[in-house]
Amino acid sequence: MGRKLLTEHINVEGIETLDVYRKHGGYRSVEKALKTMTPDEVVEEVKKSGLRGRGGAGFPTGLKWSFLAKPEGVPRYLVCNADESEPGTFKDRQLMSKLPHLLIEGMITGSYALGANTSYIYIRGELLYVLRILEKAIAEAYAAGFLGKNILGSGYDLDLYVHPGGGAYICGEETALLESLEGKRGNPRNKPPFPAVQGLYARPTVVNNVESIAAVPVIVNEGGDEYAKIGVGKSTGTKLFSACGHLNKPGIYEIELGLPVEEFIYSDEYCGGIWKGRELKAVVAGGSSVPILPKELILKTAAGENRLMTYESLSDGGFVTGTMLGSGGFIAMDETTNIVRNTWNFSRFYHHESCGQCSPCREGTGWLEKVLHRLVHGHGQMQDIDLLVSVAKQIEGNTICPLGEAAAWPVAAAVRHFRDEFEWHVTHPQEATKAGAIFPGK
Ligand code: NAI
Ligand code: SF4
Numbered sequence: 001m002g003r004k005l006l007t008e009h010i011n012v013e014g015i016e017t018l019d020v021y022r023k024h025g026g027y028r029s030v031e032k033a034l035k036t037m038t039p040d041e042v043v044e045e046v047k048k049s050g051l052r053g054r055g056g057a058g059f060p061t062g063l064k065w066s067f068l069a070k071p072e073g074v075p076r077y078l079v080c081n082a083d084e085s086e087p088g089t090f091k092d093r094q095l096m097s098k099l100p101h102l103l104i105e106g107m108i109t110g111s112y113a114l115g116a117n118t119s120y121i122y123i124r125g126e127l128l129y130v131l132r133i134l135e136k137a138i139a140e141a142y143a144a145g146f147l148g149k150n151i152l153g154s155g156y157d158l159d160l161y162v163h164p165g166g167g168a169y170i171c172g173e174e175t176a177l178l179e180s181l182e183g184k185r186g187n188p189r190n191k192p193p194f195p196a197v198q199g200l201y202a203r204p205t206v207v208n209n210v211e212s213i214a215a216v217p218v219i220v221n222e223g224g225d226e227y228a229k230i231g232v233g234k235s236t237g238t239k240l241f242s243a244c245g246h247l248n249k250p251g252i253y254e255i256e257l258g259l260p261v262e263e264f265i266y267s268d269e270y271c272g273g274i275w276k277g278r279e280l281k282a283v284v285a286g287g288s289s290v291p292i293l294p295k296e297l298i299l300k301t302a303a304g305e306n307r308l309m310t311y312e313s314l315s316d317g318g319f320v321t322g323t324m325l326g327s328g329g330f331i332a333m334d335e336t337t338n339i340v341r342n343t344w345n346f347s348r349f350y351h352h353e354s355c356g357q358c359s360p361c362r363e364g365t366g367w368l369e370k371v372l373h374r375l376v377h378g379h380g381q382m383q384d385i386d387l388l389v390s391v392a393k394q395i396e397g398n399t400i401c402p403l404g405e406a407a408a409w410p411v412a413a414a415v416r417h418f419r420d421e422f423e424w425h426v427t428h429p430q431e432a433t434k435a436g437a438i439f440p441g442k
Contacts, residue, residue, distance in 0.1 A: 089242055107213055121134060131162050284333075
């Protein structure tokens with residue numbers, strides 16, 4: 001049984017209230033940090049922990065914090081990215097609704113470390129009920145002296161606000177989020193400058209995912225070195241995975257990084273195997289933006305080693321035979337899944353969500369959707385399959401933000417690993433387009 005650093009108390013009755021949360025050790029990191037540590041010492045512990053961004057990119061959190069520009073007299077901000085919208089990803093929603101004080105505690109300790117006196121939680125607009133839970137918890141934290149002026153008599157002040165998102169997937173891209181928070185349309189900005197230098201209101205800003213911030217109290221309480229003992233190599237600590245699709249036990253699991261993928265899928269402690277006694281066909285391991293892998297490659301690397309739930313192992317083989325850990329949205333597909341239709345479904349999403357600023361993404365996502373639509377509806381031609389790859393390549397590296405690549409990579413990977421199924425849609429259009437049609441294999 002792996003350690004649960006974030007979710008140990010998630011099922012305790014009343015844990016969303018300050019009293020119960022404190023009875024289970026809540027807010028210790030605020031007391032420890034504000035009373036016994038300098039801000040730089042807190043940053044140092046986070047660096048030592050090896051924590052990597054849990055939103056999807058996996059960038060080292062401590063390093064990001066140390067990049068924060070600190071010009072004298074200029075305010076700086078900590079912004080929590082709670083605009084969780086990646087298809088297949090639903091872990092932050094659970095953390096915030098069940099453990100709002102864990103996030104608030106992380107925001108206070110993190111804001112102290114960064115020298116921020118005003119911080120924001122930008123939450124997906126559709127999660128209004130979670131916003132209300134957070135607001136209630138924030139009010140409790142103010143009343144108990146954990147927020148506001150002179151927190152716990154330390155001389156440190158912090159105001160924390162929750163802001164509802166703009167209702168678009170792109171508002172979760174960090175610079176689009178900042179634009180939206182400023183009251184504008186959520187269009188991504190060019191990077192550099194990175195938010196650490198020029199972020200909210202052009203001030204130095206750190207944007208961190210909910211789960212990353214929720215890990216800060218544990219790191220401060222136990223020490224960065226202790227946290228780093230969990231996991232494998234540069235994948236330290238625990239990670240939440242939201243498992244969905246054709247599994248016996250879909251749900252949210254906190255795992256110690258390094259768990260074999262096979263164990264995650266098949267053991268009763270986690271997903272309990274594939275539903276209805278069927279075979280696994282493919283997995284999207286880290287939310288819809290990452291390349292799909294067929295069963296053989298998700299369970300073992302190309303070198304025949306067990307694939308592990310780590311940043312390195314999941315990406316072993318690059319995009320030829322590997323994928324990414326991403327946001328932890330783990331989507332399992334059984335043998336009846338139509339991969340072409342599934343790819344079309346994802347591509348519709350990205351086309352719809354493209355903000356339209358750059359042509360390769362605006363036009364390219366439209367092309368991908370159109371060509372896939374043709375294939376799915378029995379009007380495809382053989383050259384369409386290579387056309388998909390060609391469009392995907394022309395998007396890659398030519399856009400302002402990663403949405404373009406998020407649309408392109410999964411399509412290219414689906415063609416790479418399931419070309420015969422794409423060809424079947426061309427050679428057997430009537431059979432392939434029937435409702436519930438199952439690819440018969442080679
Ligand atoms: P990124 O790799 O561009 O950046 C990662 C972070 O590091 C950013 O905060 C960036 O500002 C910072 N950074 C990188 N280089 C820096 C430097 N030299 N100086 C200062 N800061 C620097 O990736 P991004 O855009 O943050 O995330 C993309 C990922 O997000 C995708 O791969 C996808 O997995 C995930 N995603 C997650 C969603 C969710 O709902 N959780 C939704 C959509 C995408
Ligand atoms: Fe907008 Fe797409 Fe360009 Fe991102 S890549 S800025 S979503 S058009």
